[in-house]
Amino acid sequence: MRTPDGIRRAAPAPGSPTPRTAGRGxxxxxxxxxxxxxxxxxxxxxxxxxxxxxxxxxxxxxxxxxxxxxxxxxxxxxxxxxxxxxxxxxxxxxxxxxxxxxxxxxxxxxxxxxxxxxxxxxxxxxxxxxxxxxxxxxxxxxxxxxxxxxxxxxxxxxxxxxxxxxxxxxxxxxxxxxxxxxxxxxxxxxxxxxxxxxxxxxxxxxxxxxxxxxxxxxxxxxxxxxxxxxxxxxxxxxxxxxxxxxxxxxxxxxxxxxxxxxxxxxxxxxxxxxxxxxxxxxxxxxxxxxxxxxxxxxxxxxxxxxxxxxxxxxxxxxxxxxxxxxxxxxxxxxxxxxxxxxxNASDPTTPTNPPTSQPPTSQPPTSQPPTSQPPTSQPPTSQPPTSQPPTGTAACSVAYRANSWTGGFTADVTVKNTGTSAISGWTLTWTYPGDQKVTSAWNAKVTQSGAAVTATDLGYNGSLAPGASTGFGFQGTYGSNNTTPTAFTLNGAACTVA
CATH class of the missing domain: 3.20.20.40 (1, 4-beta cellobiohydrolase)
Incomplete structure (x- = not known):
């Protein structure tokens, strides 16, 4: 249900990453x-x-x-x-x-x-x-x-x-x-x-x-x-x-x-x-x-x-x-x-604790979604400052890894600069071969038009030195086909699929 620093948080199944592992210091x-x-x-x-x-x-x-x-x-x-x-x-x-x-x-x-x-x-x-x-x-x-x-x-x-x-x-x-x-x-x-x-x-x-x-x-x-x-x-x-x-x-x-x-x-x-x-x-x-x-x-x-x-x-x-x-x-x-x-939270030096006696808006259901869920934080909706528009083309590789369940999925994408010049600002595009729809994203701004998807950096992660990589992810839905895309373009250049 939660955490990686050993002393706290939840540990995952054997062989999976530890949600919380104790810090040695x-x-x-x-x-x-x-x-x-x-x-x-x-x-x-x-x-x-x-x-x-x-x-x-x-x-x-x-x-x-x-x-x-x-x-x-x-x-x-x-x-x-x-x-x-x-x-x-x-x-x-x-x-x-x-x-x-x-x-x-x-x-x-x-x-x-x-x-x-x-x-x-x-x-x-x-x-x-x-x-x-x-x-x-x-x-x-x-x-x-x-x-x-x-x-x-x-x-x-x-x-x-x-x-x-x-x-x-x-x-x-x-x-x-x-x-x-x-x-x-x-x-x-x-x-x-x-x-x-x-x-x-x-x-x-x-x-x-x-x-x-x-x-x-x-x-x-x-x-x-x-x-x-x-x-x-x-x-x-x-x-x-x-x-x-x-x-x-x-x-x-x-x-x-x-x-x-x-x-x-x-x-x-x-x-x-x-x-x-x-x-x-x-x-x-x-x-x-x-x-x-x-x-x-x-x-x-x-x-x-x-x-x-x-x-x-x-x-x-x-x-x-x-x-x-x-x-x-x-x-x-x-x-x-x-x-x-x-x-958008208030200043912690002047917290406001709202009244706690408001009547509930709906009756609680009798079935139970887990309280501790896989990841426990949330993909951002508003974005940090963006970087300058991308300049030039790039040599790149992309690793796309999806985790699917019936009707939904998450995907982790790693973008690597495999060229000899630094990248200042990036835009990654691909086209879905299935009927996937992106619903929310983190570490990138992701938009979709039909099957075409565009992901752009958020400023703080827009600079990639030669050999450097960055990652982002998103959550989505699909109907009957969640086939992994096989072609990606970064700043106009075709990327190798890792």
């Missing part, structure tokens, strides 16, 4: 962060909410910002990129979920301790995402997990041993309760029992940790169905609440209403509250598209000042800019996605 970066706590950015904003209507977290709770996150590293490595100021101010400045998704039982305790000790030194609360349940994502883009439930139980115990005694938020296994179609009845019962044991192990290791269970989202299972599943997974005994909307796009208002319906179906136990992922829901969903849809925007900035007794926090559990699996490998940071999410 994480411990050093976190140690430096702890020492620099005095200069840490304020990541949770007090909005004047009355404590009487707060959730179980204080309104001024500050959440921990990971100095080793993909977006922070990208900003540091790209100071002159035209997108950096927006991404830095509106995305990298904010606290986001830290995913533990790689099965490394020998190091997980120290990996967790590195994060929690740095957060404690800064007086902040880390958001830790546990993502290691066997058969996670039902074999989708973020498939993987521990070898079996016995190994998972042991891994969770080791995870819990790194929590220390400070406050922390544990987001326990996205999709594990909402997405169960791949499990037999006995497998499901065993998973529920294991999730209950996981909550108990975390609380036993650190009573100050809050454990939130998977509630899917408002467009998935009904509130009563999700409540029954949560009850079976031990939330009443071993949970502090549940989370919704992870890696999805539903509006905050709809998610709040859904959360309250789930709480009601659970009997409104006083100890249970909800947290909502608002990392990409500023424009709501894009129809039924869940995999890197275009035109999305970051939502509420992370805060515990929700002004709602049922809602503990709005969090960025899915880091903005990390793909769902369509724009790039699941969990890979894509700057264009982050840029487009942030481009």
């Amino acid at each position: 994480r411990a050093a970066a976190l140690a430096l962060a702890a020492g620099a706590a005095a200069t840490a950015l304020l990541v949770a904003t007090q909005t004047g909410a009355d404590a009487a209507v707060q959730g179980s977290l204080a309104a001024d709770t500050q959440f921990y910002k990971d100095p080793a996150s993909q977006v922070v590293k990208w900003v540091a490595a790209n100071p002159n990129d035209s997108r950096t100021p927006v991404i830095s101010k509106r995305v990298a400045s904010q606290p986001q979920g830290i995913w533990f998704s790689n099965y490394r039982p020998d190091t997980v305790t120290s990996d967790v301790r590195t994060v929690t000790s740095a957060a404690a030194a800064a007086g902040q609360v880390p958001v830790l995402v546990v993502y290691e349940i066997p058969n996670r994502d039902c074999g989708g883009a973020s498939a993987g997990g521990a070898p079996d439930l016995a190994a998972y139980d042991a891994w969770v115990t080791k995870f819990a041993a790194g929590l220390g005694s400070g406050r922390s938020i544990v987001v326990l296994e996205p999709d594990s309760i909402a997405l169960t179609t791949c499990l037999s009845s006995s497998e499901l019962a065993n998973r529920y029992a294991s999730l209950s044991r996981a909550g108990a192990a975390i609380h036993a290791a650190n009573p100050n940790a809050k454990v939130y269970y998977d509630a899917g989202h408002s467009s998935w299972n009904s509130a009563s169905e999700q409540a029954n599943r949560l009850r079976s997974a031990g939330i009443l005994t071993n949970g502090d609440g549940f989370y919704s909307n992870v890696s999805n796009f539903n509006t905050t208002a709809n998610e709040v209403n859904f959360a309250k319906s789930v709480l009601s179906a659970l009997g409104n136990p006083s100890k249970l509250h909800a947290v909502i992922d608002t990392s990409r829901n500023g424009n709501g969903p894009s129809g039924s598209q869940w995999c890197d849809p275009s035109g999305r925007k970051i939502g509420n900035y992370p805060t515990a000042a929700t002004n709602d007794a049922a809602i503990d926090a709005f969090l960025w559990i899915k880091p903005p800019g990390e793909a769902d699996g369509c724009a790039a490998s699941a969990g890979q940071f894509v700057p264009d996605i982050a840029y487009q999410l942030a481009l």
